[in-house]
Amino acid sequence: MPTEQQGITSYAVYLPRYRLSRGEIASAIGARANGTRVVAGHDQDATSLAVEAASRLDLATAAPRSLWYSTTSPAYLEKTNATAIHAAVGLDEEIPAFDLGANARSAPAALLSASASQGIAVMADLRQGDAGGSDERDGGDAAAAFAFGPQPVAELLATASTSAEFLDRWRLPTEVAAHVWEERFGQREYDSAGLRAVALALSRAGLTHQDVTLVGVAGPNARATKSVTAACTKGGARAVGADLLSLVGNCGSTQFGLVLADLLDQARPGDVLLCVSLADGADAFVLRATERIGAQRSDIRGQLEPSIPVDYPKYLVWRGRVAREAPRRPDPQRPSAPFARRNEPFKFGFRGGRCLSCGRVQFPLPRVCYHCHAVDRFEVVRGAGQRATIVTFTVDRLAFSPSPPLRSAVVELEQGGRIQCELTDVAQEPQVGDTVEMTFRRAVSVETIHNYLWKARPVS
Amino acid sequence: MAIHSIKDRVAIIAMGCTRFGEFFDKGVDDLIVDAVTETVAGTSLSLDDIDAFWLGTYVSGISGMSLSRALRLEGKPVTRVENMCATGSEALRAACYAVAAGAVDVAMAVGAEKLKDTGYSGLISPKIQDDGSRVDLSAPANFSLLVPAYEHRYGVSEGDFRAAMTHVAWKNHQNGALNPRAQFRKAVTKEAIDASPQVAGRFGVLDCSGVADGAAAAIVVRAEDAWKYTDKPIFIKAFSLVSGAASGNIDEGYDFTTFPEAVASVTQAYAEAGITNPRQQLALAEVHDCFTATEIVLMEDLGFAERGSAWESVLAGEFDRDGVLPVNPDGGLKSFGHPVGASGLRMLYEAWLQLRGEAGERQLATADRGLALTQNLGGAPGAAVSFVSIVGTDAV
Numbered sequence: 001m002p003t004e005q006q007g008i009t010s011y012a013v014y015l016p017r018y019r020l021s022r023g024e025i026a027s028a029i030g031a032r033a034n035g036t037r038v039v040a041g042h043d044q045d046a047t048s049l050a051v052e053a054a055s056r057l058d059l060a061t062a063a064p065r066s067l068w069y070s071t072t073s074p075a076y077l078e079k080t081n082a083t084a085i086h087a088a089v090g091l092d093e094e095i096p097a098f099d100l101g102a103n104a105r106s107a108p109a110a111l112l113s114a115s116a117s118q119g120i121a122v123m124a125d126l127r128q129g130d131a132g133g134s135d136e137r138d139g140g141d142a143a144a145a146f147a148f149g150p151q152p153v154a155e156l157l158a159t160a161s162t163s164a165e166f167l168d169r170w171r172l173p174t175e176v177a178a179h180v181w182e183e184r185f186g187q188r189e190y191d192s193a194g195l196r197a198v199a200l201a202l203s204r205a206g207l208t209h210q211d212v213t214l215v216g217v218a219g220p221n222a223r224a225t226k227s228v229t230a231a232c233t234k235g236g237a238r239a240v241g242a243d244l245l246s247l248v249g250n251c252g253s254t255q256f257g258l259v260l261a262d263l264l265d266q267a268r269p270g271d272v273l274l275c276v277s278l279a280d281g282a283d284a285f286v287l288r289a290t291e292r293i294g295a296q297r298s299d300i301r302g303q304l305e306p307s308i309p310v311d312y313p314k315y316l317v318w319r320g321r322v323a324r325e326a327p328r329r330p331d332p333q334r335p336s337a338p339f340a341r342r343n344e345p346f347k348f349g350f351r352g353g354r355c356l357s358c359g360r361v362q363f364p365l366p367r368v369c370y371h372c373h374a375v376d377r378f379e380v381v382r383g384a385g386q387r388a389t390i391v392t393f394t395v396d397r398l399a400f401s402p403s404p405p406l407r408s409a410v411v412e413l414e415q416g417g418r419i420q421c422e423l424t425d426v427a428q429e430p431q432v433g434d435t436v437e438m439t440f441r442r443a444v445s446v447e448t449i450h451n452y453l454w455k456a457r458p459v460s
Numbered sequence: 461m462a463i464h465s466i467k468d469r470v471a472i473i474a475m476g477c478t479r480f481g482e483f484f485d486k487g488v489d490d491l492i493v494d495a496v497t498e499t500v501a502g503t504s505l506s507l508d509d510i511d512a513f514w515l516g517t518y519v520s521g522i523s524g525m526s527l528s529r530a531l532r533l534e535g536k537p538v539t540r541v542e543n544m545c546a547t548g549s550e551a552l553r554a555a556c557y558a559v560a561a562g563a564v565d566v567a568m569a570v571g572a573e574k575l576k577d578t579g580y581s582g583l584i585s586p587k588i589q590d591d592g593s594r595v596d597l598s599a600p601a602n603f604s605l606l607v608p609a610y611e612h613r614y615g616v617s618e619g620d621f622r623a624a625m626t627h628v629a630w631k632n633h634q635n636g637a638l639n640p641r642a643q644f645r646k647a648v649t650k651e652a653i654d655a656s657p658q659v660a661g662r663f664g665v666l667d668c669s670g671v672a673d674g675a676a677a678a679i680v681v682r683a684e685d686a687w688k689y690t691d692k693p694i695f696i697k698a699f700s701l702v703s704g705a706a707s708g709n710i711d712e713g714y715d716f717t718t719f720p721e722a723v724a725s726v727t728q729a730y731a732e733a734g735i736t737n738p739r740q741q742l743a744l745a746e747v748h749d750c751f752t753a754t755e756i757v758l759m760e761d762l763g764f765a766e767r768g769s770a771w772e773s774v775l776a777g778e779f780d781r782d783g784v785l786p787v788n789p790d791g792g793l794k795s796f797g798h799p800v801g802a803s804g805l806r807m808l809y810e811a812w813l814q815l816r817g818e819a820g821e822r823q824l825a826t827a828d829r830g831l832a833l834t835q836n837l838g839g840a841p842g843a844a845v846s847f848v849s850i851v852g853t854d855a856v
Binding site for chain 1: 579580581582584587589590591592593594595596597598600601602604605606608609611612658659660661705707709710711712713715716
C-alpha cells in the first residue's frame with residue numbers, strides 16, 4: 001500500500017493595497033528608480049498581514065495541528081505574535097502557535113515545521129530601510145500562508161538544507177535598515193550552499209534537474225538568487241517569481257512564500273517544482289503538483305491591482321519615521337490587557353452570539369439579548385470572513401487617527417449582526433448600501449501596546 | 461407599577477443663567493457662584509433657606525462638594541448628578557422630585573460646566589478604561605451618521621438636506637444674535653454656513669453647537685407655595701427621562717433616522733401634560749440642537765413634523781421665531797453655546813423668560829399659549845438618553 005501523499009493542501013498570499021513610487025523614495029537622496037513597491041497601510045503590521053494571508057487558507061477540510069510564524073519585522077519582541085494570528089484565524093486553544101526568529105531563514109523553517117506536523121506556515125513582513133536607501137526602495141510588504149496535510153495540491157517530495165555561518169546581511173534589533181557585506185562575497189557562499197542543498201533534495205526525491213518543471217529562488221542576496229536560478233534551470237526548467245522583486249519588492253522572509261505561491265499558481269498537475277531559499281545556508285523544497293492544483297490559486301499577480309497610491313511623506317508618517325503634528329485632541333487610551341483578554345473572542349476572533357431565543361446575531365457575545373432580553377442564551381458565531389453592507393457612515397476629522405481623517409461605518413454582516421467599525425483602504429467615498437469585507441488591523445499603538453481590531457474595507 | 465406624573469405639584473420660582481461662552485477668566489466655581497447668586501437674588505430667599513441642592517456637571521467636578529465648596533455651604537445635602545448632555549435636566553428632575561415627595565420645601569438645581577480649560581478642540585468626554593476595540597468617534601461624527609441614513613431612507617438629495625441643516629444653523633444664529641447671554645451674538649449668512657470648514661461627515665463647524673463655559677440654576681418649591689415667592693411661577697406639567705438600551709449600533713432594526721429615546725420620552729410627557737397637538741399648544745420648544753441634523757430629526761421625533769418631512773418644514777420656516785412653533789428662540793445649543801451640564805437648565809431658562817413675558821427683543825407672539833417644552837439629549841444616535849419637560853403658566 002503506497003504511503004498517503006502529504007504536502008501543501010492550501011496556500012494564500014496577501015498583498016496590501018498601497019503602492020509607493022520607488023522614484024519618490026530615491027529622490028530623497030537625489031537618485032532615480034523605476035516602478036512601485038507594495039506597502040502596507042498605516043493600520044497594518046506584520047501580524048495583521050499574516051492574519052490576512054492565514055485567513056485565506058482553506059482550513060475547513062482539516063484543522064491545522066500547529067502554527068509557525070515567520071517574519072523579519074515582528075510587532076512584538078519577547079511576546080509571541082503567532083498567538084494573535086492564532087486568535088484572529090479562530091484556531092482552537094489546543095493548537096500551538098510559535099514565532100520563529102526574526103531572520104530570512106525563518107520562512108523555510110516555518111515550512112519545514114508545518115510540513116512535519118500538519119500545521120500551517122505563515123509569513124509576513126513589512127520591509128523598511130533608511131530614507132531613500134535600497135532596503136526602503138527595493139523592499140515590499142506582503143504575507144503568505146501554507147497549510148500542510150494529506151490530499152495536497154502539491155506533494156512534498158523532499159527537502160534538504162545546508163547551514164553556513166557567514167556575514168552577508170545583518171541588522172541589530174533596534175535598527176530599521178540592514179547592513180550588507182559586499183554582495184559578491186555572499187553570492188559565492190550562497191552558490192555553494194544553494195547548489196548542494198538542491199542536489200541533495202533532488203537526490204532524496206529520486207529526481208534530476210531534467211525532471212524539474214518550475215524553479216523559484218528567494219533570498220536577500222539578489223546576485224545569489226539570480227546565479228542559483230540560472231544553475232537550476234539548466235536542465236530545462238522554467239524560472240518563476242523573479243519579477244516579483246520588481247512588482248512587489250523583496251518582502252524579507254516572506255519573499256520565499258511569495259515565490260512558492262507563484263510556483264504553485266503557475267503549476268499544472270504533474271509538474272515538479274523546486275523552491276529554494278538562500279538565507280544563511282540554503283533550504284530546498286521539491287514538490288509535485290497533484291490533480292488538485294488550481295482549485296484555489298493565491299492569485300498573487302491578480303492582487304497587484306486595483307491599488308491605491310500613497311505618497312512618500314505620508315508613508316514615512318505611517319511608519320512613524322516622521323512625526324506629524326498632533327491634533328488638538330487627547331491621545332488615545334492604552335488598551336487594557338485584562339479587558340482585551342476577556343474580549344479576546346471578539347477583539348481578535350470576531351466572535352459574537354446568536355440568541356437561542358430570538359435568533360438575533362450580536363457582537364461581541366452579549367450577556368443580555370438586545371431584542372428579547374434573554375440572558376446568557378447564545379450560541380457562538382464568527383463574523384470574520386463575511387461581507388457586510390454599509391448602513392450609514394461618517395468621516396471624522398476631529399477624532400485621533402494615525403492617518404486622518406478617521407472613517408467609520410455601521411455595517412450589517414451577511415449572516416446577521418451589525419457592528420460599528422472603522423473603514424480602511426478607502427479609495428473613494430463610500431455610499432449607503434456599499435459592500436465591504438472585514439479585515440484585521442492594528443489601529444494604533446499606545447504606550448507600546450498594539451491595538452488590534454477588525455475594520456471593514458470596500459470590496460474591490 | 462407605573463411612573464406617576466408630578467404635574468402641577470412643583471413650581472419654579474426663580475432662575476438664573478450666566479452668559480455662555482469662552483471664559484478664560486472664570487473657573488467652574490465662578491460660574492456656579494454667578495448663576496446661583498443671580499437666581500437667589502430674584503427671590504426673598506437666601507441660600508440658607510434652600511433645603512437641598514443638586515448639581516449637574518458632566519466633566520467639571522465630582523461629588524456634591526463641587527457645589528458646596530464653591531458656595532461654602534454648610535450642613536446641606538448636595539448631590540452631583542450626571543447623565544451626559546442631559547445632565548442639567550437631571551439636576552432639575554432630582555430637585556423637583558424631592559419637593560414633590562415632600563422631602564424638602566425648597567430645592568435648587570444647578571447646572572455648570574467649564575469646558576474651555578482643556579485646550580482641545582470639541583467636547584472631550586471622560587474615557588472609561590477599555591480594550592480599544594470600540595471605534596471612538598467624536599460627537600459630531602456620531603451625530604453625522606444621521607445624515608446619509610436620513611437621505612437614503614427618505615430619498616432626500618444631499619443638496620436639499622444641506623439646505624435644511626443650513627437653515628437650522630441660520631435660524632439659531634439669528635435667534636442668538638438677539639440674546640445677550642448667548643455665546644455667539646451674531647447672525648451668520650447661509651453662504652458662510654455652507655462653506656464652513658468640515659468637521660465630521662457633512663457637518664461643518666457651523667453645524668456644530670458651541671463649546672462653551674456656563675451655568676444656570678433654578679429654585680423649585682411645592683406648587684401651592686409658589687405664590688409666596690413670585691407673581692409668575694412656572695409649573696412643571698410633565699417630566700420624562702428615557703435612557704436608551706444603547707443597542708443602535710448592533711440592532712438591525714435601528715435605521716439612524718430617529719432617536720427612539722426622544723420619541724418615548726415625549727410620548728410620556730405629552731400624555732402627562734395632556735398635549736395632543738404640540739404645534740398649536742406649545743408656545744415654544746427648546747430642543748437639543750447639538751448639531752443641525754439633530755434638530756431636524758427631533759422635529760419628527762417630537763411630533764412637530766411628519767416622518768421624512770421635517771427638512772421641508774424647516775426650510776418653510778415653520779420653526780423660525782415667527783413660525784408655527786418657534787424652536788430654540790434663545791439660539792439653542794448652536795448659538796447660545798453648550799456647556800454640557802448647564803444646557804438643560806438653560807433651555808428651561810428660556811421657557812421661564814418667554815412664558816413670563818420677560819424675553820425682551822426675543823419675546824414670542826406665541827407665548828400666550830402658556831406651555832413650553834424642553835428636550836435635552838445625551839449620547840449619540842442609537843445610544844441616547846432623552847429628557848423632556850413641559851412647563852406652563854397655569855397652576856392647574
